[in-house]
Amino acid sequence: MAADLLHSPLPKSATDLFGDPIEDSHPLWLNPSKFSDQEFDPESYISDLRTFVPFDTLRSELRSHLGSLKHELVELINRDYSDFVSLSTKLVDVDAAVVRMRAPLLEIKEKILSFRGSVEVSLMALQSRLKQRAQANEAREVLELLLDTFHVVSKVEKLIKELPSVPADWSSGSLNSAEKGHLSNGLSFQHIENGMNLRETQSMLLERIASEMNRLKFYIAHSQNMPFIENMEKRIHNASLLLDTSLGHCFVDGLENRDANAVYNCLRAYAAIDNMNSPEEIFRSTVVAPFVQIVIPHGSSRVVGVLSTDELEQDYERIKQYIRDDCKFLLDISFTENSGLHVFSFLANSILKEVLSAIQTGKPGAFSPGRPTQFLQNYKSSLDFLAHLEGYCPTRPAVIKLRAEAVYVEFMKQWNTGVYFSLRFQEIAGALDSELMITSLVPSQNTSNQQKNVQRLLLRQSISLMDCLRLCWADDVLVLSCSDKFLRLFLQLISRYSSWLSAGLNARRAKSTSTNTGSEWAISASPDDFLYIIHDLKCLVEEVCGDYLEHVLELLKMCPAEVLDLVKQSILHGGNSLRVLHPLVINLIVDTLVEKSVEDLRQLKGITATYRMTNKPLPVRHSPYVSGVLRPLKAFLDGERAATYLTSDLREQLLHGAANEITHRYYELAAELINMARKTESSLQKIRLGAQRRAGASSDVADHNVSDTDKICMQLFLDIQEYGRNLASLGIDATSIPTYRSLWQCTAPPDKQNTISF
Incomplete structure (x- = not known):
């Protein structure tokens, strides 16, 4: 391999x-x-x-x-x-080596297993003992808790039994020598010898009992559902009732005798047992209710048949005086720094609660917005009263806590400012709407109005708008909490006036003969009447964007800067919505004057009849109608109203606008007349030539006489020269008007086309 x-x-x-x-x-x-x-x-x-x-x-x-x-x-x-x-x-004798190593390894394994078993047995025994120890500790803690509970209950009962030994009516602050020494409960009278009265001693004892009761509540909370505690519930309940009763008597006695130390100790006792309602209710019923009942009789003490108003301002003043005399004593104690008595709310749950109940029972009409003026007076007086109560709070957190109280919130809910605004809205908007429904422009004759800026306005509709705008932010109308709604009403009033004026101008421009509700005034108004509108618009814009704006910003000066900026932009927007109507009114005046001038301009159509098919010579003077073309414009500008209410800039704007438009209409009529005359002459010329051919006459015989069209053009030329002189008399250079130059070139003889002279 x-x-x-x-x-x-x-x-x-x-x-x-x-x-x-x-x-x-x-x-x-x-x-x-x-x-x-x-x-x-x-x-x-x-x-x-x-x-x-x-x-x-x-x-x-x-x-x-x-x-x-x-x-x-x-x-x-x-x-x-x-x-x-x-x-x-x-690799020799490997198996033998393996057998030699296996024996000690098995022996070690057996020892380890044996040791592991013994450790597990010891661990289980240790865990069992620890568990028994934990159970014993738990049982001991429960037993100690029950014993402590029993001792505390016994101690509380013993202290309560000794309370009658301290008479609640001791007020002299002295004891005889036999009574001096040591009470059975261990409380020394050494401090009494130093000037402390027995009422204070009783309050200190009650505070001590209260602290023990607080401790007892802690024990009960940690030992619930135990038979031993359940068997003691009756004793605990009786002790709690006796403590509440004794503490209430001591608290009332301290209030009646103006004992600051006794009241302080009682309040600390109430705070210790977490019972804030009892002292607040006791103070309400024993101190606050009697003087409130005198100021605002209610319930069974209210005299039937006695006429009473629903005004609250005087009532609040008397209540404030009573608070300074009778309540400041306790309020100063409850607001003591680092005393822990801040948990009480005597301002809300004692004073304000009683005042609210008295008003609801004795003067329920005070909360009704059906009479807006009285409602606003009562509302502002109530806010001032709440501010007076907040003045007793030493810190801002205390003020925040007062405003978060349920009674405070309920008191504010009684004032339905939404309904109040709705009524004011109907009143203010309805007043303006009724004035705008008048079918004619009515100059104001009321000189008794002493408002400086309103006197400058001329029309009743404009004066009504300004009055309504001022009412939105008047002291006897405005509710600052509804300032956003009144700002919206301001914009709606401006929009309503603008819509009324725009609708009238559109109806006049459209020459509508149908009955358009709210626009009849524009159909019947003369150009001089529109001068009133121009004047009023100018005054309204100056007022709204001037003093009116400053007044509103001053009222809202406590608002953030971004809010004030939005308010300012809204008011300026309303003023601009009036300003944009100004040129529309001027244009309407111009259109009206132009229409009157066009009535005279239409007479130039008679020039054709004067020179057509006649043997009249060339004209040498202007037509009579020319003198009347600019007469309406001149009469308007020379009128008393124009001299009074038109500024020089507006006068120039109106004059040039009317002159340009009249000249344009003059050019249209003259160009149409000349064009028609030339077409007619051309047709007649063709007819004459045809007749001459049929008669055998020479066709090249020319008529060297002046034509009718030339006579018509000459008459128009003389007329526009006079028209230019009339424009010059009004202060307008005719050559600066483009349509006049076109009119001149349309009618002037060939030798005068390029030179305009009158």
Whole structure:
């Protein structure tokens, strides 16, 4: 076998460039190094390759790789042949060596198993003992807990029994010598000799009992469902009731006598037993309710038949005074720093709760938004009252806690500002809408209105808009919590006014004869009436974007900067929506004046009848109608209203706009007239030539007389010269109007085409 391997042909060298293909080369998809991986799986490897390599090719490559491996094996054997041959000679008496090694190994295995068994037995015993120890500890803890519970219950009962030995009505703060010494409960009266009264001593004892009760609650919570504890429940319940009763009597006595130390100790006792409701309710019923009953009679004490208003401002002032006199004493104690008494909320659950109940029973109409003015007064007075209560809070967290109280939230829910805004919306929007429904523009004659900026407005509709806009942010209307709604109402009022004005302008421009509700005023309005609108629009824009904007921003100055920026943009947007209407009104005035001028311009059609088929000579003066073309514009500009309400810029804008439009219409009519005249003359000329041919006359006989078209053009030329002089009298250079230059070239004789002169 070795000889065969020795005589096997060696693999070709990689440098054999002209021989057979190199057998060691492999395609890229075949990686022989993966065959030596421990996790190599031939089946999965072949299945993966078969997805893109044909089976025959794969088999051929694997056989080729097998051949190369055999060549490598032969090469290795030939290289280390001596070692390979001597390998078998070294393997002598292997079985005997194995038998010799097996005996000690078995012996070690038996010892290990034996030792392992003993360790497991010891471990189980140790775990059993540990378990018993844990159970014993648990039982001891339970027993200690039960004993501590029993001792605490006994101690509480003993302390409670000694409470009657300290009379609650001791107020002199002195004891006789026989009573001085030591109480049976171990509480020394040494501190009494230093000036401490017996009420304070009783409160200290109650605080001590309360701390023991708190400890008792802890024990009960950790020993539930135990028969021993269940048998003591009656004793615990009785002790708790006696403590609550005694603590309540001591707390009331301390409030009545303004004993700060006694009240402080009682509150600490209540806090220790986690009972905040009792002192709040006691303070409400004994201190707050009597003076609130006096201020706002309610319930059975309310006198039937006595006329009472629902206004709350004076009631709140009296309640504030009572709070300063009767409640500040306890409030200062409850807000003592680092006292742990911050858990009480006497402001909300005692004072505000009683006030809310009194208003709901004695003055339920105070919360009704049906009378908006009174509702707003009561609402603002209530907010001021809440701010007064918050003033007693020493810190911001205390204010936040007060506002989160259920009574505080319930009190705020009583004020239905949404309904109030709806009523104000109907009132304000309805007032503007009723004014806009008037069928004519009505100048205001009311001089009693003392608002400086409103007096500048001329029309009732504009004054009504400004009044409504001011009402949105008036002190006797605005609710700051609804400021977003009032801002929206402001924009709606501006939009309503703009829509009313736009609808009227569109109806006037369309010359609608049908009844369009809200637009009748525009159909019947004269150009002078539209001057009122121009003036009012200017004043409204200046007011809204000026003082009105500053007033609103001042009211909302507490809002964030980004909110104020949005409010400012909204108001400026409303002012701009009015500003864009200004040129529309001017254009409508221009259109109206142009229509009146066109009525006179239409008389130029009579020029054709004057010179057609007549022997009149060439005209030498302008037509009479020319003087009336610019008369409506001049009369409008010379009028009293234009002089009063038109600024110089608006006057120039209106004048040039009207002049350009009138000249354009003049050019259209003149060009049409000349075109028609020339067509008519051409037709007549053809008829005359035909008649001459039939009569045998020479066809080349020309008529050297002036034609009717020339006469018409000459008349129009004289007319536009006069029209240019009239424009100059108004301050307009006719040559600056493009359509006038076109009109001149259309009518001027050939020798005057390039020179415009009047």
